[in-house]
Amino acid sequence: MRKAGKDIVLNDGTFIPRGTLMVTAAHSLHHDDSVYTDPDVFDPWRFSRQREREGEAMKHQFVNTSVDYVPFGHGKHAW
Numbered sequence: 001m002r003k004a005g006k007d008i009v010l011n012d013g014t015f016i017p018r019g020t021l022m023v024t025a026a027h028s029l030h031h032d033d034s035v036y037t038d039p040d041v042f043d044p045w046r047f048s049r050q051r052e053r054e055g056e057a058m059k060h061q062f063v064n065t066s067v068d069y070v071p072f073g074h075g076k077h078a079w
Contacts (some may be wrong), residue, residue: 008016016022030041036046050056 005018007018011014029035033039
């Protein structure tokens, strides 16, 4: 099997070898109160209100990926 990509060294010196499988703890992120106000409360208008903020009109769309909402991944291999 061919390994994809290349080795990566992060700014803090962390080395990630080529072919390493990377995952994100989506549940922890989506329930982080530093990212979402009252993350454990169902709020059907949460993202609609976020789009009303200055400069946020095109963010928080269910059709876009972001580092704050990752159920479909993010970046090159997002679903």
